[in-house]
Amino acid sequence: MSERPVPSGRVVITGMGAVTPLATGVDNFWPKLLAGENGVARVTLLDPSEFSTQIAAEVKDFNAEDWLDKKEARRVDRFIAFAVASATMALKDSGIELTDELRDHFGVCIGSGIGGLTLMGEQHRRQVEHGPGKVTPFLVPYMIPDMASGFTSIVHDLRGPNTCTVTACSTGANAIGDAYHIIKRGDAVAMLAGGTEAPINEIGLAAFSAARAMSTRNHEPHLASRPFDLDRDGFVIAEGSAVLVMEDYAHAIARGAKIYGEVVGYGMSGDAYHITQPRPDAGGAIRAMQMAFDRAGIKPEQIGYINAHGTSTYYNDKLETMAIKHVFGDYAYKVPISSIKSMIGHTLGASGAIAALVCLLAMRDGKLPPTINLGNPDPECDLDYIPNVYREAQAEYSMLNSFGFGGHNVTLILKRTADA
Amino acid sequence: MSQDILNRVKKVTVEELGVKEEEVVEAASFTEDLGADSLDVVELVMAFEDEFGIDIPDEEVGEIKTVGDAVNYISKKLG
Numbered sequence: 001m002s003e004r005p006v007p008s009g010r011v012v013i014t015g016m017g018a019v020t021p022l023a024t025g026v027d028n029f030w031p032k033l034l035a036g037e038n039g040v041a042r043v044t045l046l047d048p049s050e051f052s053t054q055i056a057a058e059v060k061d062f063n064a065e066d067w068l069d070k071k072e073a074r075r076v077d078r079f080i081a082f083a084v085a086s087a088t089m090a091l092k093d094s095g096i097e098l099t100d101e102l103r104d105h106f107g108v109c110i111g112s113g114i115g116g117l118t119l120m121g122e123q124h125r126r127q128v129e130h131g132p133g134k135v136t137p138f139l140v141p142y143m144i145p146d147m148a149s150g151f152t153s154i155v156h157d158l159r160g161p162n163t164c165t166v167t168a169c170s171t172g173a174n175a176i177g178d179a180y181h182i183i184k185r186g187d188a189v190a191m192l193a194g195g196t197e198a199p200i201n202e203i204g205l206a207a208f209s210a211a212r213a214m215s216t217r218n219h220e221p222h223l224a225s226r227p228f229d230l231d232r233d234g235f236v237i238a239e240g241s242a243v244l245v246m247e248d249y250a251h252a253i254a255r256g257a258k259i260y261g262e263v264v265g266y267g268m269s270g271d272a273y274h275i276t277q278p279r280p281d282a283g284g285a286i287r288a289m290q291m292a293f294d295r296a297g298i299k300p301e302q303i304g305y306i307n308a309h310g311t312s313t314y315y316n317d318k319l320e321t322m323a324i325k326h327v328f329g330d331y332a333y334k335v336p337i338s339s340i341k342s343m344i345g346h347t348l349g350a351s352g353a354i355a356a357l358v359c360l361l362a363m364r365d366g367k368l369p370p371t372i373n374l375g376n377p378d379p380e381c382d383l384d385y386i387p388n389v390y391r392e393a394q395a396e397y398s399m400l401n402s403f404g405f406g407g408h409n410v411t412l413i414l415k416r417t418a419d420a
Numbered sequence: 421m422s423q424d425i426l427n428r429v430k431k432v433t434v435e436e437l438g439v440k441e442e443e444v445v446e447a448a449s450f451t452e453d454l455g456a457d458s459l460d461v462v463e464l465v466m467a468f469e470d471e472f473g474i475d476i477p478d479e480e481v482g483e484i485k486t487v488g489d490a491v492n493y494i495s496k497k498l499g
Contacts, residue, residue: 071437072438074438136463137462138459138463
């Protein structure tokens with residue numbers, strides 16, 4: 001292995017790729033998100049007739065064979081194909097030259113909250129119907145959540161630290177935060193980091209229905225995901241992925257890279273309260289945000305955009321609002337906030353990574369995406385959620401929240417440019 | 421050697437291993453020539469079982485090294 005590089009201690013984002021319910025590819029996705037387009041519709045990946053929830057935000061324009069060879073495309077679970085696609089787009093976008101030396105210091109940290117649930121369901125059915133000898137030898141490798149990172153490293157021959165996060169709906173944000181630390185301490189020069197999820201299958205839909213957390217507005221799918229709105233009735237399940245190329249600042253500057261922004265703060269905490277419900281005093285969310293501000297060394301008043309976790313559930317929206325008020329004080333009423341889950345649904349382990357990508361695009365273009373379906377705000381949610389129409393505003397810093405079952409709370413603070 | 425069995429072995433092999441049909445000749449070894457690893461072989465054998473409605477016991481899998489071996493083995497089984 002080549003010599004350990006000296007880290008600059010700063011980490012920037014130099015490439016991005018995404019697979020989302022609105023579109024595959026950042027350039028296709030972003031204008032649709034700003035326009036407030038809606039990705040929620042009746043489920044087509046399976047027949048949802050028997051399920052209490054029959055709607056989801058599915059990825060519509062994705063063909064695994066565009067990103068993997070034919071044999072692999074047929075075998076891997078969808079969450080792996082999404083990850084490879086986003087990673088490939090991000091690498092291309094970064095323009096980074098993968099030398100033999102750099103490959104030893106280029107890592108991967110792409111998480112998934114659940115892993116290969118579709119494959120698990122299919123193979124379990126085979127086992128029940130045809131016996132244990134009929135289970136594919138690829139079930140284990142293509143079901144385990146870490147294979148998004150493992151497979152991506154094989155496809156692109158990236159030989160640095162290879163790991164993943166599995167923290168439910170905060171997985172993607174944790175992956176970016178953990179990759180930030182890996183680069184900052186000098187264990188890698190660059191990382192592919194993000195999240196991926198493909199939970200729309202029989203057992204996934206049944207399980208989340210049983211948890212009573214999803215919207216059942218089956219007759220009006222386009223109105224179902226409505227964060228902060230009084231008429232909300234749960235989140236809308238979704239699939240997709242986002243992967244960032246994260247890179248040591250000095251390395252990015254030396255190669256003249258295009259820089260989207262810098263990770264400056266990463267905070268996390270545990271609720272230690274309940275397996276699925278957020279803590280009623282929002283203490284965990286508050287401490288995650290406070291930690292991120294402490295590490296970033298900035299004040300809440302410097303944040304120009306908050307990408308909220310904003311799931312469209314009663315407890316999340318109310319308690320996240322409460323937490324923002326606690327941390328931001330009077331400025332909570334002035335800072336623009338939005339939930340892109342109103343448009344793309346809740347991509348679970350991918351959501352924090354898609355949120356980070358959106359924060360960087362919002363700062364690049366001076367345009368903040370809206371929260372759609374917000375016509376009747378919940379009186380307990382009385383902040384500026386950029387209702388229904390995008391806004392022109394130049395944020396220098398953005399903050400995103402990402403919370404997961406198990407009581408994981410994650411906050412990331414991103415800076416627009418990497419200027420000193 | 422049954423032409424029908426050969427054609428079906430070819431079809432399954434092309435599908436499972438993602439190789440070109442013209443590569444799947446009788447002398448071709450699944451691992452040496454067609455790039456199958458140990459997991460691919462397990463998957464391929466299961467696909468033969470499904471295609472032909474037969475059981476291939478683990479201890480007999482070793483007999484099937486080439487496309488021709490597979491055709492002979494299956495012909496015998498269907499005998």
